[in-house]
Amino acid sequence: MAGLLLCWLVLEYVAPDLHHRHAALFCDNSPTVAWVRRMAAKGSRVAGLLLMALALRMKVRATSPLTTLHIAGEQNSIADIPSRSFGGTPQWHCKTDAEFLK
Secondary structure, three states, rough: OOHHHHHHHHHHHOOOOOOOOEEEEEOHHHHHHHHHHOOOOOOOOOHHHHHHHHHHHHHOOEEEEEEEEEEOHOOOOHHHHHHHHOOOOHHOOOOOOOHOOO
């Protein structure tokens, strides 16, 4: 959930005119997708607070409700690169920023 909120904040920065705009974010975390669709998280107080922050940002920007789409981890390799580049399989190790970004 924190990652999705961070994505939203980055989106606000790179596209400041979100007034009455539609936005969609892809996520490989199915609980996060469900929480954002319902804008509620019964089992996690932290997720609930993050959702309140997201709702506040969307209200301030007067955007349409955020559309979240679940992408299975196997199909979302770009999301796995940062976590895999710090250990485990040597082929995922990145020694430089340029190597990480290629």
